[in-house]
Amino acid sequence: MEEQDKALERSRVQGRVKWFDPVKGFGFIIADAGGPDILLHANVLRNFGQGSVADGAEIEVFVQRTARGAQAVEIVDIRPPEGAGFMLGEDIPPEVASTIAELPIEPARVKWFDKGKGFGFANVFGRPEDVFVHIEVLRQSGFADLQPGEAVGLRIVEGKRGRMAAQVLSWEAALRKPA
8 A cells, every 4th residue: 555545544533632722723632542642623623513622522533644643634523521410500400400411402603702701601593682601511511612603502491590501512513413
């Protein structure tokens, strides 16, 4: 097999996000099977429909080996970091937390999100009120940050202070899941 053909070979790899920095535009994945770190570029993440990913998130990717090392070329799936349950605090009754996965996925756009403040807001298509998005819900959903205008799918609950996101999904992932 020619050297050029070997460079084009892709393999499917499962692992965890070591770290990802949306400002730098890249991060690294550690493969479950071991080996060198795998480069995860922001463009590959955006092609999956996300602008960020939480450290420790489980990830399944197609990897291509290049002269500069292994790099992810396509994301198959991202799952929140292990142990990330839906702990929504005192705003949401415990009986609601156990049924979050049964809630419908509502299409939304991020209005703004401030990672430093730990929260932001999104607008659901066709509804006038804002939906509160807390950083812990974002992390538990497998994200590290959100950008204004980013399309997302939200599972929403009524909290003591109004509508709030109980789960955030990339819009592309939301399209693949039954509502």
